[in-house]
Amino acid sequence: MSDDLRLGVIGVGGMGRGHVGAIQATEGVTLAAVADTNREALDAVTDGTGVPAFADYNEMIDQVELDGLVAIVPHHLHRGVVEKACEAGLPLLKEKPLARNMTEAVQFVEMAEQAGIPFMLATQRRFIPSYARLKEIADNLGEIFLARGQYVFRWSRDFAWRGQWETAGGGALHDMGYHTVDMLIWYLGLPDWVSTEWSSRAFDQWDYSTDDTAITVFGYSSGTIGYLLTTWATSPSEEAFFLHGKQGVAVADRSGIRHTDLADNVVEEIPTSGEGGGGLHAQMAHFAHCIRTGEQPLTAARTNLENMAFIEAAYRSAAEEARVSPKDYLPEAGA
Structure with missing residues (x-):
């Protein structure tokens, strides 16, 4: 070498x-x-x-x-x-x-x-300072009772291979939403259940069957709940992750992190700087x-099997119109 x-x-x-x-x-x-x-x-x-x-x-x-x-x-x-x-x-x-x-x-x-x-x-996203800082301060928020992530922007060209299940494996949730799923699991671990609704109705000019918009509600045995909203079909563009705890709230996006107490007084507010790309x-x-x-x-890659279990369970829940456990899709579960 x-x-x-x-x-x-x-x-x-x-x-x-x-x-x-x-x-x-x-x-x-x-x-x-x-x-x-x-x-x-x-x-x-x-x-x-x-x-x-x-x-x-x-x-x-x-x-x-x-x-x-x-x-x-x-x-x-x-x-x-x-x-x-x-x-x-x-x-x-x-x-x-x-x-x-x-x-x-x-x-x-x-x-x-x-x-x-x-x-x-x-x-x-794990290498962007604001998202990494959110993980560092999560314990300072007290018991987390709500988590929410959203990734929104508008696609501007034909989906091509991304629009077909056989070539893509999924749409917005599986593609751009993979980052939001990854952050959720990084921060809080793999949820005990998920329930998803998705649609593919936003673009009449293209032929596609994968989801352009998906909302996944999730929960943990601890009682923590939340949702992920993913769409590449609308504006304004927004990407952020929120953790709501009994002692404070923190939100991170690519531009920085804002940590407040429950009265919305700023505890920490740091813009992201110095990290390119x-x-x-x-x-x-x-x-x-x-x-x-x-x-x-x-x-x-092995740790990403949890991401895949979440996404597989999310799509299955939509098909079955029922809550599904991502943990049932992990290899050790025999899926």
Whole structure:
């Protein structure tokens, strides 16, 4: 392994450009090669850099000496990337979600563990200071009785593969909502029950069947309840997570955190500053650290099985019109 970690990126359009920027901003890491089927996307990140570019990521991995992979591809293409990373013995940072369904998720985790490679999910909200601070101060709020998360924005183009269950595995809840689910589980653990309603009625101009809007109510045996609202069908854009306790309230978004007492007096108000890339830079530094040290990532693939259990149970609850326990969908539950 060279002094600088040599990373290859699979998929450099959209979010892929953000990951490329994170590599370029991270000390001790080098962008060694990129792969994408879109020539324009390749040119946009490689022109004038001398970075090798490939239309086929298999050729990139076979021909370039690499220390790790970063993959941002459509959900139905994740399997090939995971299989190739395992075959090559390369640590993998892969965009969320972990998989299209729990069966596929377990297969991915087991493949990586058998290959002995670090396998990390890009759930970068955990690396944004405001969201991390919310976890740190949660105990100061007293017993949490209500939690709520929301992620709202309006999609501006055809959903394409994201609009079909076979290729995407789910819609807004499974895709962008994955971040909100991840924060809930990070803060409070996996709920004991969920109940979801979803719709796919917001866009008449496109043909799609996955959810564009979903509301999931959840609860714990302790009595704590809450909801997650996810939609990529409307405005204004908003992303935030709230924890309501018997001694205070805290809300975090990408711009900062606000902690108040029950009379709405400010206890702490901190704007987010100094972290570039919306958590992507710190996430990339953590990935590099895990490659060098062999430590398990904060967002290791195995821990994401709880995220997948939540989402699987949420969709099942909508189909059955009943509360469903996410814990029944964990591998150890025999699901």
